[in-house]
Every structure is written in structure tokens, then in C-alpha cells.
Amino acid sequence: MHVILVPGFWLDASAWDEVTPVLQRAGHSVQTITRDGDTLDEQVAAIVAVLDDVATPEEPVALAGHSGAGPMVLMAADQRPALVAHLLYVDTFPGPEGGCVNDELPVVDGVVPLPSWDVWEPATVRGMTPELRAAFEQPAVPEPAAVPSDRFHYADPARHTIPATVVSCEVPATELAAMVAEHHAWTTELSAVEDLTIVGLETGHWPMMTAPTELGELLVQALAPRPTAAA
DSSP states (O other), rough: EEEEEOOOOOOGGGTTTTTTTHHHHHEEEEOOOOOOOOSSSHHHHHHHHHHHHHHHSSOOOOEEEETTTHHHHHHHHHHHHHGGGEEEESSSSOOOTTSSSSSSSSOTTTEOOOOEEEESSSTTTTOOOOHHHHHHHOOOOOOETTTSSSSSOOOGGGGGOOOEEESSSSOOHHHHHHHHHOOOOOGHHHOOOEEEEEOOOOSOSSHHHHHHHHHHHHHHHSSOOOOOOEE
16 A cells, blocks of 8 residues: 655654655555645645545555644545545544644744753653654754644544544553543544554654654554455
8 A cells, every 4th residue: 555654743754764664565655745834724735735646546545644743634634535545643643623733832933943852741752862852853844833723624524434543652552542432522533433443652752763663563554454254
């Protein structure tokens, strides 16, 4: 299957460099993209343009989003549900209608720069060694000011028919599954998915850096054909 990988905030396409070979060895073709646009809708439109370019209803693709890109990939799939065979959420979830990624991130000179490491919870930075932090900081791309605070919106209920897998890193998979089952307000979109799988990867918020091979293997597992019941 063709897999499109969309990085989260402050990251570009190179964030997936160590995950890509794992998917390729399993027989998948991989396309990594750098998000583009000054607003949430513009960044979603750019993802939709990629879908229109590479996918068809006969050959839909898998679409993965990390962190702040999680809601974006669902918004894109909402506009092109027939083109997406599987949604992959990497330590993220699609927020409810009217929500946003984080409207409390500080804006500096019209952009949202990568925050200092001391603002994150211990679970967030788990596994982020000084070397990995430096590797993140060097190419970090400030986010346009509007993107974290622009509101999510969806239109097509067909988005809920797309199989979805969440790779939960900061929160144990069992805890996240319980919250989805309890229909917490922020889980509205996940709770509505007809075919949802939640798996755990015990590392921090940037598993493509702290555990790329393990992350790749979980994505391969998510996309593996499922056994069919015997006739």
C-alpha cells in the first residue's frame, strides 16, 4: 500500500527518515511530506492535493499523522474518504468539531517557535536524549500562528468508516481505550470510528526519533491484511 506520512508541529518530512525503511521492507511505498500553509485549512488542503495526486477509489492509501497533524489527516480524509484506506494516528488523536490543537502555545513575531524542553511533561520527553533534542532543534520549523488555534471542522460521516489505528506513546493504550469507551468529550471522533485499534509504544511523544523501528513495525502491523473467516 502507498503510505503518506505527515509530521507534527516543528517537524518536516525528514522526521520520518528512520521509519520509512521499515515500511518499505514490508512492501509499502512511502511518501513523506512537509506541511505547507499559513492556516489549518491551507495545510489540510495541501494534504488533500497529495491525495488527489496519488490515490484513487480503486487504490486508496494509508494516511498517517503525528501530533498536531493528527486532526489534519482526518480533516483531509473527511474531504476524500474514498481515497483513504486506513488512518494512522501517531501519539495523537483527531479532536472534536470546534476544537483546536493548542491555542495556548505562545506566539512570537507571528509564529509559534519550538518551546523550551522544560515546558513538557516527563512522559512527553521520555527517550529524548540530549543528542535527539539537538537533532530536533536544528531543523525545527516554527509553526504559523493560526495553525495551532484554528478550529477543526468535518462534514462527511463516511470518515468514520475508515479503519483507524492509534499508536499511543505518552498514555498507556489501555488507558486511552478506556477513555474512548467512556466517550470523553475529546474522544468524540475516535469513539465514532467503526473499526478502531489502539496499540501502545512505551516511549515519548516523538517515537519516530526515540523508537523508529518499533514505530515502523507497529504501522506495518496495522496495515497487514486481516485473516478472513473460513467459509
